Amino acid sequence: MRILAFSDIHRDVDRARQIVSASADADVVIGAGDxxxxxxxxxDTLHVLRDCRCDVIIVHGNHDNACEMADFCADWNLGHFLHGTAxxxxxxxxxGLGGEVPSRTDHVWNASESEERAAAMLAALPRASVIVTHTPPLGHADLQHDGTHEGSAAIRDYIRQQNPRLALCGHIHNAWGMTGTIGDTRVHNLGPKLNWFEI
Structure with a gap:
């Protein structure tokens, strides 16, 4: 299976159009939030992405309105909004699991889950080949510009326990393009470029 994945396009309609064009060569498109x-x-971008020619999997980022995105996908045959679901x-x-884990800001628009809530949602998931989260796993592809790690312990622990083949995330802009491994799982912080994977 050929996967085209991205994160954090933040209302960039031109980038969304590039993704739609590239989707002709993909089996699945994945958007890891924001x-x-x-x-x-x-x-703005979801309306464009609706023209993708394959299944599209999305999770919400901390900047996104999860309910709005879920409603948008409800009548999109190829669109799959995941949040504690598969x-x-x-x-x-x-x-997939969306939002910021844990919350690191008190902005009213910030969509987040506590580590405890995230752990419970992840524990209810079936064993996955690919886990898509907005937040990176703690200590992997989550390095901030000041050298601190701002990933999620719950996501890290899920990956350690379930050993998916691929973990795709975004959120930490400084870590875009960073990779790592947890056990046999490849971890990738995507960013807004077009990232290709084969599984």
Whole structure:
């Protein structure tokens, strides 16, 4: 399976159009959150991405309105909004968890989950081949510009326990393009460029 993945396009309609064009060569497109900016405008790019020619899996970022995105996907046959949920495509299980874990800001628009809540949601997921989260796992592809790690312990622990083949995330802009491994799992902080994976 050929996967095209990205994160953090933050209302960039031109980038969304590039993704749609590239989707002709993909089996699945994955968006790991932050389509909006400060809670506004996630539909700007989602309306464009609806033209993708394959299944599209999305999770919400901390800038996104999760309910708005879930509603948008409700009548999109190829669109799959995941948050503590999973979908099977061509025999592979994709699981997702959106938002910032844990919350690191008190902005009213910031979509987040506590580590405890995230752990409970992840524990309820089936075993996945690909885990898609907005927040990186703690200590992996989560390095801030000041040298601190701002990932999630719950996501890290899920990956250690379940050993998916691929973990895709975004959120920490300084870590875009960073990679790592947890056990046999490849971890990638995507960023807004077009990232290709084969599984």
């Amino acid at each position: 389509f909006a900016i400060c809670g506004e405008g996630s539909l 979908v099977e495509i061509d025999g592979l299980c994709f699981a």
